[in-house]
Amino acid sequence: MQYLPDKIRPDARHIIRAASRIVVLTGAGVSAESGVPTFRGDGGLWKSCRAEDLATPEAFARDPRLVWEWYAWRREIVARCSANAAHHAIAKLAATHPETLIVTQNVDGLHSEAAAALGEPGSAPAMPLELHGSLFVIRCTRCAWRRPHREPIDATLHDTLPRCESCGALARPAVVWFGELLNQTELERAFDAARAADVCLVVGTSAVVQPAASIALATLEGGGAIVEVNPTETPLSPHALVSLRDRAALALPDMLL
Numbered sequence: 001m002q003y004l005p006d007k008i009r010p011d012a013r014h015i016i017r018a019a020s021r022i023v024v025l026t027g028a029g030v031s032a033e034s035g036v037p038t039f040r041g042d043g044g045l046w047k048s049c050r051a052e053d054l055a056t057p058e059a060f061a062r063d064p065r066l067v068w069e070w071y072a073w074r075r076e077i078v079a080r081c082s083a084n085a086a087h088h089a090i091a092k093l094a095a096t097h098p099e100t101l102i103v104t105q106n107v108d109g110l111h112s113e114a115a116a117a118l119g120e121p122g123s124a125p126a127m128p129l130e131l132h133g134s135l136f137v138i139r140c141t142r143c144a145w146r147r148p149h150r151e152p153i154d155a156t157l158h159d160t161l162p163r164c165e166s167c168g169a170l171a172r173p174a175v176v177w178f179g180e181l182l183n184q185t186e187l188e189r190a191f192d193a194a195r196a197a198d199v200c201l202v203v204g205t206s207a208v209v210q211p212a213a214s215i216a217l218a219t220l221e222g223g224g225a226i227v228e229v230n231p232t233e234t235p236l237s238p239h240a241l242v243s244l245r246d247r248a249a250l251a252l253p254d255m256l257l
């Protein structure tokens with residue numbers, strides 16, 4: 001980004017207002033004020049757990065009960081959380097600007113909750129592309145079976161873990177683990193939208209996990225701008241036209257509504 005002195009740096013709200021095609025890329029920080037723990041930083045999930053012990057196919061093959069116990073715990077936390085003002089502001093933006101695509105790395109379902117709260121016809125355009133899957137969908141480890149799943153999980157014994165209702169094999173969370181490929185069709189859709197976007201609004205992500213972090217750079221390559229909302233600096237900050245050092249639930253309603 002070319003250096004702009006503060007006096008002539010455009011205001012985030014004006015940049016968003018002037019844009020017709022917008023990609024909103026979110027990470028764990030957008031849900032922080034809902035009470036969902038982030039992954040990195042103080043109190044982050046990866047401070048107390050090693051990702052490779054819990055969020056890899058190898059970890060699940062080694063000890064599915066332990067992995068399910070961790071996911072059952074996370075599901076319980078998230079089930080008690082609700083969409084916050086940031087999720088609602090983003091959902092309203094998408095409902096009123098049809099060329100908006102919400103792309104999230106989050107598996108908590110809170111963007112979908114905010115979309116559903118809009119009712120029809122706004123909810124469909126406000127539904128996010130969930131790049132890393134969902135905590136509340138399970139899938140078979142052997143066949144193509146999958147289904148939404150919100151029932152409590154009993155991870156006390158291997159025998160009580162959820163099983164595929166089609167072939168009987170062990171079921172697993174339908175989330176993307178380290179070392180696994182993202183859904184390529186969804187990824188292409190995200191990159192295509194980002195390349196064509198006037199603005200990529202990046203909210204609450206440390207931008208260190210690929211390929212998600214590169215989605216914002218695709219907007220730059222396509223001639224658009226990055227606007228970032230994050231209390232701390234990230235690798236995307238030097239590329240952003242505006243970086244707001246603020247919490248999402250405070251900054252976004254003011255910026256988007």
Ligand code: OAD
Nearest residue numbers: 027028029032038039040105204205206207209232247248
């Ligand atoms: P991180 O935990 O890495 O980063 C959260 C970001 O949110 C940090 O940059 C914080 O500064 C910022 N943040 C904290 N509170 C905020 C607030 N109130 N408002 C705005 N921002 C705030 O989470 P992600 O970037 O989402 O992947 O992590 C990316 C991926 O790494 C996750 O999807 C997950 C993880 O490993 C998988 O599990 C595959």
